[in-house]
Amino acid sequence: MQVPRYQGWAEGQTPTVAPGLKIEKIAGDLKHPRQVFALPNGDVLVVESNSPGIEHVETPKALIAGYVKGRSGKASKGGNRITLLRPDPATGKWTPHVFLEHLNSPFGVQLIGDSLYVANTDAIVKYPYVPGETRIAAPGTMFADLPDTIQHHWTKSLAANPDGTRLYVGVGSNSNIGEHGLEVEYRRANILEVDVATGASRIYASGLRNPTGVQWDAQTGKLWTIVNERDEIGADLVPDYLTSVKEGAFYGWPYSYYGQHVDRRAMPQRPDLVAKAIVPDYAIGSHVAPLGFLIVHGDGLAAKYANGAFISEHGSWDRSPLSGYEVVFVRFEDGKPVGRPETVVSGFYSKDESRLHGAPVGLALDKSGALLIADDVGNAVWRVTKE
Secondary structure (H helix, E strand, C coil), X not given: CCCCEECCCCCCCCCEECCCEEEEEEECCCCCEEEEEECCCCCEEEEECCCCCCCCCCCHHHHHHHHHHHCCCCCXXXXXXXXXXXXXXXXXXXXXXXXXXXXXXXXEEEEECCEEEEECCCEEXXXXXXXXXXXXXXXXXXXXXXXXXXCCCCCEEEEECCCCCEEEEEECCCCCCCCCCHHHHCCCCEEEEEECCCCCEEEEEECCCCEEEEEEECCXXXXXXXXXXXXXXXXXCCEEEEEECCCCCECCCCCEECCCEECCCCCCCCHHHHCCCCCCCEXXXXXXXXXXXXXXXXXXXXXXXXXXXXXXXXXXXCCCCCCCCEEEEEEEECCEEEEEEEEEEECCECCCCCEECCCEEEEEECCCCCEEEEECCCCEEEEEEEC
């Protein structure tokens, strides 16, 4: 294990951005911000959350690993709330308002019409949304149940299709490689499709160990996801990946990785399922831990970032040197990712890799086209614009 210790950001210190860009902090002193969601009127929602902490520690190894990882600041307590940030065009300042409270490890957020859907760790809850209001006081309505046993992977990413008739939920596995038994993996390691009219759900695609971000590409009509892959088979295996998601497809977990590379640790072996496993579209890198995902079309930030996907890499804990801890851009051509990831925002840890200032998670574009980044270790939201 190699985990930098938490240090945070010094006064005036910021991440580093690529040439032609500048960065500013628009919110601080948050409680573990994990997601950002831009509303049509220019307001921005910040989801402050962390694990519910209900997973049992079953081995000394797991206990020690949890302690070491916790020193990074990634395990700090989440706010279980959503904060609304409102910009003031005259001053450039963003004013925070407590928008929703008393949530249960929320992560994904989507707005469809006048309804706001919040993916807590155990359920999607529906709230009435009124543009301009800085707080939702009305109680939410239970909309759809989500798997919540053990919670090895607790985040529930969320996306709506273009016409707002379906929600897609990324549900992570309950283990690294099925070591808790497959009975606790019911409806896990998959993407669920939820009917907005009824709340009924079905498994849309499976074998995805931890799909931490889901996005629709409006230009191609395809669903895409980023996936955190398995651990403990080396510093350079298995690559986390970006892939389009085919309805009814199987992507390997836990029996194989990156297509049909068999993982002998998974028991019982299932060669019949391995034979069906689809190779992902694009390898991001091993153990980079992608947690934020945003497909863009348009040059609001810069022309070179006009067609592709921004991906935030929360960073490794089990390799040396460190990998991840940056926001990258993956260019698309003809609706597919091409080339190597290009670093857009970095500088989240010290040069000697011993101290951690922040870690990027959720991504969004604000109304002006600026890139917003939730930083759950630095407890901040960053805004990246053209110079």
